[in-house]
Amino acid sequence: MDENNSVKFDKPLYILIVEDNQVDLRLLQGMLAVSENSTERLKWTNTVKGALELLSAHDFDAVVLDLNLPDLRGTETIRRVNELFPDIAVVVNTGEYEEELGIEALEYGAQDFLVKGRYNGYTLLKSLHYAVKRKRLETQVLEAYGQLKEAQGQLIQVEKMKVIGGIASGVAHEVRNPLAAIKYGIQYLNEKSTDRSEDIVKVLESMEDSVNRANDIITDLLDFSGLSNLEQQSESLNVSVLKSLALVNHAISKKEIAVDKQIDINLPNVKIDRNRIEQVIINLLLNSINFVENGGKITVKTYTDDNHVYLDVIDNGKGIDDSIKKRIFDPFFTTRRANGGVGLGLSICKNIMDVHGGKIEVQNNPDAGVTARLVFPVLTAAS
Numbered sequence: 001m002d003e004n005n006s007v008k009f010d011k012p013l014y015i016l017i018v019e020d021n022q023v024d025l026r027l028l029q030g031m032l033a034v035s036e037n038s039t040e041r042l043k044w045t046n047t048v049k050g051a052l053e054l055l056s057a058h059d060f061d062a063v064v065l066d067l068n069l070p071d072l073r074g075t076e077t078i079r080r081v082n083e084l085f086p087d088i089a090v091v092v093n094t095g096e097y098e099e100e101l102g103i104e105a106l107e108y109g110a111q112d113f114l115v116k117g118r119y120n121g122y123t124l125l126k127s128l129h130y131a132v133k134r135k136r137l138e139t140q141v142l143e144a145y146g147q148l149k150e151a152q153g154q155l156i157q158v159e160k161m162k163v164i165g166g167i168a169s170g171v172a173h174e175v176r177n178p179l180a181a182i183k184y185g186i187q188y189l190n191e192k193s194t195d196r197s198e199d200i201v202k203v204l205e206s207m208e209d210s211v212n213r214a215n216d217i218i219t220d221l222l223d224f225s226g227l228s229n230l231e232q233q234s235e236s237l238n239v240s241v242l243k244s245l246a247l248v249n250h251a252i253s254k255k256e257i258a259v260d261k262q263i264d265i266n267l268p269n270v271k272i273d274r275n276r277i278e279q280v281i282i283n284l285l286l287n288s289i290n291f292v293e294n295g296g297k298i299t300v301k302t303y304t305d306d307n308h309v310y311l312d313v314i315d316n317g318k319g320i321d322d323s324i325k326k327r328i329f330d331p332f333f334t335t336r337r338a339n340g341g342v343g344l345g346l347s348i349c350k351n352i353m354d355v356h357g358g359k360i361e362v363q364n365n366p367d368a369g370v371t372a373r374l375v376f377p378v379l380t381a382a383s
């Protein structure tokens with residue numbers, strides 16, 4: 001094999017040389033220009049600033065990086081490049097007596113290092129091609145790891161829901177009967193008590209309110225676990241949307257919220273348990289109502305692509321803080337505890353969407369507020 005590069009690599013690379021020493025630059029250009037298949041593609045610059053600009057403008061495979069540039073020195077240079085361009089392979093070109101710096105560079109994410117004066121065209125090309133291959137593998141491994149982590153997270157979530165669901169329904173059944181007894185008791189006292197003084201009436205009223213609230217929570221809890229017997233039929237999502245809107249209309253007018261309905265009248269049917277899906281939509285609407293200011297706006301939008309039917313509930317409220325984003329689907333997580341929030345809304349929505357083979361996504365809008373999106377598979381002839 002010829003000293004330089006009669007060895008064949010997969011395909012020529014697109015390489016950026018970042019080097020401020022003219023002699024070293026010429027040397028690198030010379031070595032890379034004699035590659036077979038008429039040269040790898042090359043660009044060069046002599047500053048980190050220039051490098052970052054070129055990297056954002058072109059699709060390089062690899063960077064040959066000097067660590068003694070006029071505008072930044074040492075391994076910080078690699079960190080900067082890696083952070084902004086994580087897919088690009090970095091090969092560091094260190095001075096003759098700087099091997100240690102080269103080794104340090106590997107720890108900071110460089111794929112390889114070259115020592116000036118100790119490489120030739122062939123070893124340079126080999127290093128670059130291997131660096132690119134390794135970087136690609138590394139990226140794939142990282143991606144796979146990310147997916148694994150996500151799958152693990154989902155699994156934990158499912159298990160958590162099962163456990164909580166089990167406990168919750170147990171407690172709910174147990175508490176329901178004593179609650180019913182209290183409720184009858186209140187009704188009885190209301191009917192039979194001859195003492196109608198103001199404070200007695202108030203106490204009874206307040207007891208009844210509390211029992212009703214406890215009952216609502218119990219119903220939510222039972223919903224949470226009792227999703228096994230759905231009655232799914234081919235239905236129009238639009239009908240459910242309009243019905244749900246009508247049911248929360250009172251709360252909407254009370255806060256003087258503007259509702260923008262963008263309904264796709266050609267929406268294909270979906271296979272749903274209508275009552276359950278209306279429960280989901282109502283929960284999303286109530287969240288938006290709760291988190292917009294008086295006079296705010298809610299947009300309700302249905303649309304479709306080839307495989308899915310979508311419903312977006314978009315508000316211009318205060319949005320979701322980054323620090324709690326991960327927890328909003330957790331049962332009993334609420335930022336409205338003081339104002340009557342139980343924190344079961346979204347977790348019930350997620351359960352219901354799961355059993356429908358659909359999805360729920362809740363995200364902040366770029367400007368303000370939140371978009372909650374339901375995604376349903378479209379009904380095919382087979383389903």
Ligand SMILES: Nc1ncnc2c1ncn2[C@@H]1O[C@H](COP(=O)(O)OP(=O)(O)OP(=O)(O)O)[C@@H](O)[C@H]1O
Nearest residue numbers: 287288291319328334335341342343344345346370
């Ligand atoms: N549209 C929204 N805007 C801002 N924050 C939201 C929105 N929807 C949900 N959240 C956040 O997610 C949390 C959980 O929502 P979830 O519906 O599960 O519970 P909740 O509304 O607080 O109580 P519940 O629905 O049980 O009455 C909320 O407390 C809030 O912090």
Ligand SMILES: [Mg+2]
Nearest residue numbers: 283287345346
């Ligand atoms: Mg809610």
